[in-house]
Amino acid sequence: MPTKDVISVFGLGKLGCTMLACFAHKGWKVIGMDVLASSVKKINNAESPIYEPGVDAMIKANKERITATTDPVKAVNESTISFIIVPTPSQEDGSFTTVYVNEVVAEIGSILRAKKDFHTIVVTSTVLPGDMAHIKEFLEKTSGKKCGKDFGLCYNPDFIALGSIIKNFLNPDMILIGESDKRAGEHLHSIHEALVDNKPTIHRMNFHNAELTKIALNSYCTLKITFANTIAEICEHLPGGDADVVTKALGADTRVGQKYIKGGLSYGGPCFPRDNRAIAYSAKKFGCQTPLAEMTDKLNDYHRKERIPNVILGILKKKNVKSIAVLGLTYKADTTLVEESAAIHVVRALCAAGIKVKAYDPAGVPAAQKEKGLESVKYCASSEECLKNEKVVFIASPWPEFKKLSKADFIKHMGTAPVVYDGWSMLGLKTDSELEYLEIGKAF
Numbered sequence: 001m002p003t004k005d006v007i008s009v010f011g012l013g014k015l016g017c018t019m020l021a022c023f024a025h026k027g028w029k030v031i032g033m034d035v036l037a038s039s040v041k042k043i044n045n046a047e048s049p050i051y052e053p054g055v056d057a058m059i060k061a062n063k064e065r066i067t068a069t070t071d072p073v074k075a076v077n078e079s080t081i082s083f084i085i086v087p088t089p090s091q092e093d094g095s096f097t098t099v100y101v102n103e104v105v106a107e108i109g110s111i112l113r114a115k116k117d118f119h120t121i122v123v124t125s126t127v128l129p130g131d132m133a134h135i136k137e138f139l140e141k142t143s144g145k146k147c148g149k150d151f152g153l154c155y156n157p158d159f160i161a162l163g164s165i166i167k168n169f170l171n172p173d174m175i176l177i178g179e180s181d182k183r184a185g186e187h188l189h190s191i192h193e194a195l196v197d198n199k200p201t202i203h204r205m206n207f208h209n210a211e212l213t214k215i216a217l218n219s220y221c222t223l224k225i226t227f228a229n230t231i232a233e234i235c236e237h238l239p240g241g242d243a244d245v246v247t248k249a250l251g252a253d254t255r256v257g258q259k260y261i262k263g264g265l266s267y268g269g270p271c272f273p274r275d276n277r278a279i280a281y282s283a284k285k286f287g288c289q290t291p292l293a294e295m296t297d298k299l300n301d302y303h304r305k306e307r308i309p310n311v312i313l314g315i316l317k318k319k320n321v322k323s324i325a326v327l328g329l330t331y332k333a334d335t336t337l338v339e340e341s342a343a344i345h346v347v348r349a350l351c352a353a354g355i356k357v358k359a360y361d362p363a364g365v366p367a368a369q370k371e372k373g374l375e376s377v378k379y380c381a382s383s384e385e386c387l388k389n390e391k392v393v394f395i396a397s398p399w400p401e402f403k404k405l406s407k408a409d410f411i412k413h414m415g416t417a418p419v420v421y422d423g424w425s426m427l428g429l430k431t432d433s434e435l436e437y438l439e440i441g442k443a444f
């Protein structure tokens with residue numbers, strides 16, 4: 001059962017729009033607010049302005065509970081709780097700017113000046129240790145009111161993955177709430193309890209601890225992934241070496257666990273790399289050292305910019321060819337994003353080495369076309385076109401449609417004895433006299 005709240009969502013991007021759809025799906029009346037009139041119009045026409053599986057259908061199915069506006073006054077006055085989910089872009093030094101969050105905070109603060117009822121403000125955008133204290137001060141200044149008495153403030157970051165935001169948002173392992181006071185925390189707690197499909201633990205704490213927990217969690221995941229990638233590299237040098245065999249056994253120990261301990265290409269996307277750099281930035285700001293986070297970042301770059309491209313160059317040399325088919329450009333499946341994508345780094349290194357690259361991706365080509373160093377890439381409209389007459393193919397993103405490619409498909413499109421280098425170990429083929437199947441983390 002939803003609480004009695006009406007929820008406003010400031011920022012209707014990848015995360016905000018999906019959260020809006022989920023709140024409406026669970027029965028809340030939701031008001032979306034964005035500065036982008038085109039996104040607002042789409043939502044009011046019951047269409048998703050963003051690419052995320054399931055969101056469009058969810059908006060359509062719950063359209064009677066969803067409205068959107070560019071007017072923050074309407075959004076605040078007609079709701080009891082406002083979620084702020086606007087960008088906090090990374091800076092050169094690893095910090096995040098809160099300039100867009102502050103724009104929204106200034107608007108909400110000035111509207112709260114005249115609003116009689118108690119209102120809770122929730123920052124879901126990722127911020128850094130210390131930011132929530134400034135946001136609280138700024139809200140008190142712009143509203144002329146007291147936090148904890150006249151309004152509540154929470155920090156409530158999400159741990160979702162693009163491509164599965166709905167599932168992750170409704171079935172989280174845990175919920176993190178940084179709270180200005182008990183009343184604000186209780187308010188948000190009650191919403192999450194009514195929202196989720198599972199029974200996650202809800203961790204409530206002060207702002208500083210919550211700010212650190214958010215970036216520490218992602219930083220720890222990057223460390224684990226990079227450790228697995230190091231195991232994979234070692235395995236490639238051992239006769240019969242197989243990283244999957246090793247990491248499966250490692251993960252069976254509950255101190256390690258099975259998740260994020262599989263050797264592969266390297267991590268990417270809009271969250272992991274920047275949250276890892278942000279913890280290094282924050283640590284330095286407080287006079288602490290984080291060589292682990294810095295080394296993780298360096299090693300991740302080594303895998304995607306040097307190690308894997310060098311393995312591929314070796315394969316091409318052995319086959320005596322100077323061209324390759326690359327399937328997948330996005331940093332993972334079910335997204336249009338190529339930000340920090342390992343596939344992009346590998347392709348860039350291959351282009352720089354003078355290799356002719358043909359590439360196909362179900363959704364990432366428009367974004368890839370804007371990337372520097374990929375100007376010579378020939379983009380294809382299908383995997384068939386991409387594979388045609390190539391001797392070597394590299395599977396660079398784990399799109400489900402690539403999983404369906406069979407040995408017969410590769411031979412049909414590529415000709416005799418093709419080499420399939422699977423960056424995600426997803427095809428499960430076998431090397432024989434007709435096809436060579438190579439994987440990251442396995443000796444060959």
Ligand SMILES: NC(=O)c1ccc[n+]([C@@H]2O[C@H](COP(=O)([O-])OP(=O)(O)OC[C@H]3O[C@@H](n4cnc5c(N)ncnc54)[C@H](O)[C@@H]3O)[C@@H](O)[C@H]2O)c1
Binds near residue numbers: 126
């Ligand atoms: N996308 C993810 O996977 C993810 C995961 C965890 C955390 N986050 C965090 O969530 C935040 C938002 O990420 P996103 O991926 O949804 O961003 P996004 O770029 O997809 O969307 C942001 C939206 O905010 C809107 N916006 C900007 N300024 C505004 C303003 N003043 N008022 C109203 N709307 C405004 C933009 O027009 C855009 O629609 C970031 O801090 C990000 O780090 C994102």
